[in-house]
Amino acid sequence: MKLALLGTGMIVKEVLPVLQEIDGIDLVAILSTPRSLATAEELARQYGIEQASSDYEAILSNPAVDTVYVALPNHLHYAYAKEALLAGKHVICEKPFTLRAEELEDLVTLAAERQLFLLEAITNQYLPNFFWLKERLPELGDLKIVTCNYSQYSSRYDAFKQGEIAPAFDPKQGGGALRDLNIYNIHLVVGLFGSPVSVNYLANMEKGVDTSGMLIMDYQAFKVVCIGSKDSSAVISSTIQGNKGSLTVHGPTNSLPEVSIRLNGQAEERVTLNRQPHRMADEFMTFRDILAQDNRVLAQAMLDHSRAVMRVLDLATGQQ
Template sequence: MKLGILGTGMIVKEVLPVLAEIEGLELVGILSTPRSLPLAKELAQTYQLPLATSDYEEFLADERLDTIYVALPNHLHYEYAKKALLAGKHVICEKPFTMTADELEDLVVLAKERQLLLLEAITNQYLPNFTYLKENLHQLGEIKVVTCNYSQYSSRYDAFKRGEIAPAFDPKQGGGALRDLNIYNIHLVVGLFGAPHSVQYLPNMDQGVDTSGLLVMDYQDFKVVCIGSKDSSAAITSTIQGNKGSLVVNGPTNSLPQVSLALNGQDIQVINQNAAHHRMADEFIAFNEMITTKDYQKAQTYLDHSRAVMQVLDQAASSMKG
């Protein structure tokens, strides 16, 4: 995989040292806004990327690139991913994939027409602890209740209250707790149980954006509540309860750092099968393998999962309006 990165934000600065260590992954270029071009050039020099520019047409025309990683504000994902696909590049897009399910479907059609891989960068689906959860759900018997709480007081919240609106709190840019934090909870639940029967989102709204909220997902035989909050903090934990025991994720749903299995009448087992490396390493190792080997079947499985998540987001946004 010969990778070009779009953006110079926090996630890019975090992932660059991770990508630099992945065998077989070649870092080729970085795209920025004209204002951020000095930073892009600095990052390119640090990580030995031969290309740094603010011209997207020039970027896409570079034949050294075969894959584009879209790490831009949420509302730009669709536009930049579409241009990349039209230019014949595979696409890896940060979560949430797009603003609407229809936008994602448009990208799916383009990727299929051009025989390109389209993937969402969502850490938890690729972590060994996620596999452990999925493989041990049956031990819980009949699932009854699932709760996920990812509440983290935002460093930008105080400025937001003063009227300084960062992208993370700008509804026009896809900001808000649903798409920023609760999205990880949704991916976890849909990854484990598939699409829900119905969805309702109950947000706390401030200046037109959901600064926190409860997402209720009805699976008929059991119920799920996902909490995402940027305006308050609490213990970050998720629990899957069945009539024979429970599984608990101790920590954020984006990294699943530790899992506890508690079966009725038995001692609690604490498990951590995640590797010692950064939480984003596993997904990019998988992306590199899928793109290098053109494993369309495996990529399709992950894409179908992302489509189901986008349907949940659409339903949540619709219930928020209505």
């Protein structure tokens, strides 16, 4: 994989040390805004990236680049991913894939027409602890209740209340608790159980954006509540309850740091099978392998998962 990274924000700075250590991923280019070009040039020096530019066309025309990683603010995902596909590049896009389902479907069509890979960087779908949860689900018997809570008081919330609107709280830029934090809960639930029968989003709205909210998903036989909050905090955990026991995620749904099972009348069994030092390593190693092995089956399965999540998001945002 010959990778171009779009953006110089926190997620890019966090993932660069991870990518540098993965065999088979070559860091070729990094894109910034004109005002952040000095930051891009410093990152390029630090991580041995050949090209740092604020000119997207210059990066897309670079024959050494075969894959683009879109790590820009949410509202830019669609446009920049589309340009990359039109230029013949594979695309890895940060969550949420796009702001609307129709945008994702447009990207899906373009990628299929050009036989390009289109993948969403969503950490929890690639972590060993996720697969352990999926494997142990049948032991719970009949599922009844699922609760996920990813709540953390945002460092930008106080400024937001005073009128300083950062992208994470800007509805025009796809901000809000649903797309920032609750998205991980949705990915976990849809990854384990597929698409729900119905969706209902109860949001706390301030200045046109959901600062927190409860997403209710009905699977007929069992019910799901996903809580995401940037205006309050709580113990971050998720629980899957059945009539024979329960599974618990101890910590955020973006990293699944520790998981446990407690069957009726038995002691709790806690494990962590995650072995990589960073939550993003497993997903990028998988992306590398998908491209290297031309694994269309796995890529399609992951894309179908992302489309199902986007349909949930569409339903939820339509209720704000």
